[in-house]
Amino acid sequence: MDQQQLFVKMAVDGWDQQIKFTNDTLDKISDEQLLSEISPGKNRGIYLLGHLVAVHDLMLPLLRFEEAAYPELVQPFIKSPDKTVADLPSVSLLKEQWNAVNEKLSAHIKSLPTADWFTRHNSVSEEDFAKEPHRNRLNVLMGRTSHLANHRGQIVLLVPKA
């Protein structure tokens, strides 16, 4: 395993681990419980789940894998705060989309050639990337790993006491 392969493995393992932790957490929370606030006056579980689906969906074009599948989630779950949008998708639909988007990402992640991880992501120009080579696709994955960990730490508050 060369240096690039090793580093990609480290970053992808970190991503996979946070996805697993989050799914293990979601498995312990009912759809109804996800309608609760994580703490009084704070975001509801459904909002955090929708936010994660929307952000992961946008990783598909950002990583230059494919087009986003759920652009309709950007307005209610990224641009708007919780409890300001009347009609949200159901928790069960969001859970389906959550699994679908992560499966798509996983398939792309597993098949991307190692060297391609160190090419630019879609929000940086060729010109800027030449000066800032850290703005690559693997760095997006690493940033989104922390983003997921951040919100997983919140969703876990909805797990009922054993």
Next chain:
Amino acid sequence: MDQQQLFVKMAVDGWDQQIKFTNDTLDKISDEQLLSEISPGKNRGIYLLGHLVAVHDLMLPLLRFEEAAYPELVQPFIKSPDKTVADLPSVSLLKEQWNAVNEKLSAHIKSLPTADWFTRHNSVSEEDFAKEPHRNRLNVLMGRTSHLANHRGQIVLLVPKA
């Protein structure tokens, strides 16, 4: 910048960013507010702060930088759940220790030669490391970045509404 330097920059930037986010969050929360639970029945802010100090302090030996400075924090903040230990250090002392341990880590992180990041961390034997080269010091930093993001997402719940 060669490949190794690029990887190290990506991982260290991610760490620095989470430290900054956490400090920005802590700056908005008074010592008294840190005594509150992040959600009814859940961990208190003081416990999460102490937990982060204890975990970051243990990174010093784990990364083979130096000995831990606050081994007395392991029992109350790692081995014990919140609200089971009667005498905890004050929030102001924990905040001092939080800044001190992160400054120590930062100094070591900045001065570690690039290639040394890809050597084993202190919990893996030379023999196992030969077979599993991803168990290196940089991987510890990446894992602890997610750990910090996870708990930052919880501490932020104590920020008072503007």
